[in-house]
Amino acid sequence: MEYTPISPFMRPISHAHLRVIERPEASVPGKPVNKWELLRELSKAQAAFGVSERDLTVLQGLLSFFPDDALGGNAEMVVFPSNKAICERLNGMPCSTMRRHLARLVEAGLLMRRDSPNGKRYVRKSGEERVAFGFDLSPLYCRSEEIARAAEAVREAEERVRRLREVVSLMRRDLAALADFGEDIQPGFGFWDQLRDTAALTARALRRKLSLDDLVACRGELEALLDQARNLIDGPETEEMNTNDDRFERHHHNSNTDTIDLEPALKKGGAAGGGPDDDSEAPGADVEEAETRSLPKIPLHLVIAACPSLKTFYQGDIRHWHQLFDAACHVRPAMGISASAWEEAQRFMGPEQASIVLAAILERFSDIRSPGGYLRALTSKAATGEFSCGPMVMALVSRRSAA
Template identity: 80%
Template sequence: MRPISHAHLRVIEEPDTPVSGKTVNKWELLRELSKSQAAFGVTERDLTVLQGLLSFFPHDALGGNAEMVVFPSNKAICERLNGMACSTMRRHLARLVDAGLLVRRDSPNGKRYVRKHGEERVAFGFDLTLLYRRSEEIARAAEAVREAENRVRRLREVVSLMRRDIAALAEFGEEIQPGLGLWDQLRDTAVLTARALRRKLPLEDLTQFRRQLEALLDQARNVIDGPETEEMVTNDARFERHHHNSNEESMDLEPGLGTAKTANVAQEDESPAPEESIEEPDTRRAPKIPLHLVIASCPSLATFYDGPIRHWHQLYDAACHVRPAMGISASAWEEAQRCMGPEQASIVVVAMLQRFADIRSPGGYLRALTAKAAAGEFSCGPMVMALIGRRSAA
C-alpha cells in the first residue's frame, strides 16, 4: 500500500531470526538516543513518538530471545501521545523509519496485529530490533556528545577565570601605574566577556575569547612585570644579599644552594666574574609573576609572618618561617627548592598557606608539584592567578 523505499528493503536485508545476547534497558537506550539525536537526524518530537511506541513493549529490557514487534493502532498511539494528531504522528513515524531506528513489518492488508498458528506467532507492526542492534552505536554517539559538552564546559570555565584575572589585573594595574589606557581596555573586555558568557556560546566562540584574553593577560603582565623583572635580573647586589642573608638561617634547609655557593666561592680565584656564576641559576628560575601580585593574592601570610616583604629574599624567609608550622618536612622543602628555585618554591608555599584548609597533606601536595616542576610541567603563575580569581569572586 506504500511506495517502495529503502526502509522496505531494510526489512529484506535484516534476518528474520530471534535476537540473542545481552539485554538493553529501553528507557536508558531512549535517553542515550535523546543525547545523540543530532547524529541520527531525529528531533525531540520524533523521540516522543518513539517513547510512545516503546511504552507498548511489555518489557523494560530489549534483547534476549523476545520478539520486539509492537502493533498498536494509530488511534492507540495518538492516545498514548496525549492526543497528538494522527497525521503528525505518521510523519514522525516515517522519520524514525527513515533514520533506521524502526522497521515496518506490514501485513497483507496494512493492519497491525499478531496471529498465532499453533506454536508459531506472527506479528505485524513496528519492529524494534534495529533500534536494539544499534544500541552500541547510539551509546558511542552519546558519549561523543558528552565529551564535546565537557570540552565546552571546561573551556567556558577557563574563559570565566581569565575574565576574573583580567578584572583583577585592571584594578591592580591602576594602583601601581595609573592613567594607562590598557587598564580601561581590560575593564571593558572583562565586562563584554561577562555579558557574552550569559549566553550559550559554541566552542569556536569560546576559543576566540580565550585567545583574546590570553593576549591581554600577557600584555598586562608585561606592563606590570617589566620594572620588577628587570630589577631582579640586573641587580647583582640583590642576589648577593639574598644568599648572604638567608645562608645562615637556611643552610640546613638548602644543602643544594649551599653547595652551589661553596662551588662558586671556590671558583673565585679562577673566574674573573664570580657574580655571574651566582646569578645565573636564579635568573634562569626567577618567576615571571611580580612579587607584589603574590603578596596581594596571599593575605593570610601577614597573619603568620610579621616582617616586611618587599623583596624576594624576604618572601623566602617568610616561607622558611611558616613551612614547619604547615607540616612540610625539610626534605620536601629542599627538593622543592632544587627543582623550582627558591623564589618559585616560596611562592608555592605561601599559596598553599592561603588555601591551607583545602589541602589535606601539604607535604605530599608540595612533593607532587615538585615532581611536575622536575618534569618541566609546572609554573607558579596559575596558582597565584587562581587565588586572585577566588578573591575577586568572593
Template identity: 80%
Template sequence: MEYTPISPFMRPISHAHLSVIETPEGSPPGKPINKWELLRELSKAQAAFGVSERDLTVLQGLLSFFPDDALGGNAEMVVFPSNKAICERLNGMPCSTMRRHLGRLIDAGLLVRRDSPNGKRYVRKYGDERVAFGFDLSPLYCRSEEIGRAAEAVREAENRVRRLREVVSLMRRDLAALAEFGEQMQPSLGLWDQLRDTAALTARALRRKLRLGDLEQYREALEALLDQARNVIDGPETEEMITSDVRIEHHHHNSNKESLEFERGLEKGKEAGGVPDDPTGTPETSVEDLDRQPKPKIPLHLVTTSCPSLKTFYDGEVRHWHQLFDAACHIRPAMGISSSVWEEAQRCMGPEQASIVVVAMLERFADIRSPGGYLRALSAKAAAGEFSCGPMVMALFGRRSAA
C-alpha cells in the same frame, strides 16, 4: 515467520526498504538492554541520528507498548498498536503529526514497518509460531552500541565546553581585577580601560550559549591581555632584579643562624665533591631553575599585595619569584607543613605556584585546620590538571579591596 515482506502497504518501495528491512544497521549487542536507558542515550545523541524531541516522544510511546523493560533476548520486538492507541498514549497528539514523526524515525533507521497484507497491525498464532505485524524495534536494539558511542561523544564535547567556559570566566575575572590593581599603580595608562572593556564584553558574551570554537577564541584573546598586563605590572622590576648582584643576594639573603650554617654545610659538601642533604627538607631548586621554568600568569605584585601577612612573618624583600620561593621555604616549617608535603607541592605545581599557595594559606591560616593536608590535597588537584592558584589570590585581593 517463513517470509519477511519488503514492500510497505500502499506506499512505494525504495532502496531503504531493501537494505533495512532484512538487515537492520548495526549488529545485535548479544545481551538484553533496558529500553528506557537506550532511549535516554538516544535523546543525548539525537543530533547524530537526525531526530528531534518530538520524534523521540513518539518513540517513547511505541516503547511503552513493548511489554518487557529490556530489548533483546528471544522475544520478538514488534509492537502493533493502532494509530488511535498511539495518539492516546501521546496525550492526544494529532494523528497526522504522529505519522509524520513515525516517518522520521523510520527514515533514521531506528524503526522498521512490518506491514500485513491488508495494512492492519495485529499478531497471529499458528501453533507454536507467533507472527506480528506492526513496528519492529529491532533496528533500535541493533544500533544500541552505536547510540552509546554517539552519546558518550556528546558528553565529552559538553564537558570540554563546560571546562573551557569556566576557564574563560576565571580569566575574565582576573582581567577585571588586574585592571583595578593596575589603575592604582599607573593611573594614566590606557591599557586598564581596555582590560575593563574586554572583561565586560566577555561577561556579556558568556550569558549566551557559546560554541567550543568561540570559547577558544575568547581564551586566546584573554590570555594575550593577561600576559600584557602582567608584563606592564611586573616587567620593569623584573628586569631590574635580573642581575648578578641579586643572584648573589639570593644565596646570602637570610641572615639567621640556621641559614648560615646550612650555607657553610653546602659549601663544604661542594668542596668534598658531594651535595649535602637539606636539613630544612626543601628540595634543591636553584635560581637558574626558577628562571627557566614558566612563571605563573598572575603578577607577583598582586600576590604580595593580596597577602600582607607575608611581611609580618618574613623580614626579607619580595620583588622577584625566587625571593617569594625563599620566603615560602622560610615560613613553611612554622605553618606545620612537612618537607615531604612541600616537595610534593613543588613537583606537582612548580616552585612559583607552590610558593604562591603557601603565602595565600598564610593569609587564611586561622581558617585552615590542617595546612599540610590542605596543601597535599591541592597538590593532588594540580597533578590532575584541575588547580590554579589564580582564584585563591583573586579571592584574597577581592576581600582586601572590600575591607
C-alpha cells in the same frame, strides 16, 4: 514467517526500508538492553541521528506497547497498536502529526514497518508459530551500541565546553583584577580601560550558550591580554623603569663590607638619609612606606641572578613576580620556616619582598642557623620601616661577582 516483506503498504519504498531489513549478525549486541535506558541515550545523541524531541516522544509511546523492559533475547520486537491507540498514548496527538514523526523514525533507521497484506497491524498465532505485523523495534536494538557511543561523545563534548567555559570565566575575572591593579601602579594608561572593556564584553557573552569554537577564540584573546598585562605590571618593561633606583641603592650600600647577616639595617629615610636625626620622621611616613613596600624596586631578573638556588627547587621559568611567589611558597616548608612566620612576613613586607627574602635566605642557607628565626627578625625590621630587600640582593650579587 518464511518471508520478510520490504515494501510498506500503499507507500513508496525507500532506502530506509532496504537499509534496515537485513542486518549482519555482528551488529546485534547479543544481550538484552533496557528500552528506557536506550531511549535516554538516544535523547542525548538525537542530533547525531537526525531526530527531534517530538520524534522521540512518539518512539516512547511505541516502546510503552512492548511488554518487556528489555529489548533483545528471543522475544520478537514487533508492536502492533492501532493509530488511535498510539495517539491516545501520546496524550491526544493528532494522527497526521503522529504519522509524520513515525516516518522520520523509519527514515532514521530506528524503526521498521512490517505491514500485513492489507496494511492492518495484528498478531496471528498458529501452534507455536507467531506472526506479527506492525512496527519492528529490532533496528533500535541493533543500533544500541552505536547510540551509546554517540551519547558518550556528546557528553564528552559537553564536558569540554563546561571546563572551557569555567576557564574563560576565571580568565575574565583575572583580567578585570589586573586592570584595577595596573591602574593603581600606572594610572592613566589606556591599556587598563581596554582590559576592563574586554572583561565586561566577555561577561556579557558568557550569559549566552557559546559553542566550543567561540570559547576557544575567547580564551585565545584573553590569554594574549593577560600575558601583555603581566608583562606591563611585573615584566621586563617595569624592571627597566626601576633600574635607576636600584643602581642608586646599590652604590649607596656597596661600601658596607660586613654582609655576613645578609641584611644591613636601613635607617628610616632610605638612601637619602644620613644624619643622626633621621629616626625622627613624620608619623605618616610608616603608612606611606607600607603602601609601597609590596612593590620591590629591584628588577626581578637581578633577584633570579643573585639567587639561582631557587630554580633548582622549582619546575618552570620565573619571569613574573607571581611566579617568584609560587616558587617561594613551594620551597618554604623544606627550609623549616613555619607557615605563621611566612604569613607574618607577607603581611609586613608584601608577597614580593617576602619572596625575595626567602630566596636570599635559601642562597645562604648553610650560613644561617635558624632560617625561621632570621625571617622573623627581618619581619620585625619591616614592621618598623627599617627594612629593604635591595641591600640583601646586592650583597649576594657582590658575593657572586667576587667568587
